[in-house]
Amino acid sequence: MSYCRLCQKDRVLRNSHIVPEFLYGELYNNKHQLMGIHGRGSKGCEVQQKGLREYLFCDDCEQHFNECFEKPFRRAWVENCPLLDPWEAEDVYWIHVDYKSFKLFHLSVLFRAGVSSLPTFAQVSLGPHEERLRRMLWEQDAGPVELYPIFGYAVIHHKTKRVVQMVSKAQANKFGGRRCYGFMYGGVQWWIGVASDTNHELQKVSLRCDGQMPFTAVPWNEVSVVQEASHVLRKGGI
């Protein structure tokens, strides 16, 4: 028995994913192994059979994550992929999603990363946002647009323009002076702002309450975390 980080009860904990397993699907190579991207660690590169896991949540809470956040995102983003692939568009391309389930999915990844003690997610330090996010996920409350704004850009190969599928370590950055946490999965580098501000420029590029979200594409060799990952993979001989 141990303390579940979502319901906060003493329960038997499951070995939980931080980023859901289905987002690693296209990363399996022909040996059916996964190229895990850890950044520049002492080992350089580690090949894993599955995504990173940690004992964090009870069975009921895992079901809650799965039914409320992961299944809708998997259907909307992975099975009916709305990204252009290849991405030839020069201009901003708008994608329509379900505001509530889409936003809650990304917040669930951020929350999992925040409560994780794994080095891959060490950049994420939520402080008082951890409890706020926990409540929002528990109550399935996506909050208003200015609270935890989400924006992102598709990551594409510089020549083929095909969308690059990769799961990255967590990143922390500042946009317009606001702290944001970043994750790459589902062909997109996502950023979530952890401060709310009703008049901030981030909102112009973020998910809107009607579910509209603007996307552009950035070549993989201009995305620092992908460059770092490819360097690690080369070092590891993959």
Ligand SMILES: [Zn+2]
């Ligand atoms: Zn629980």
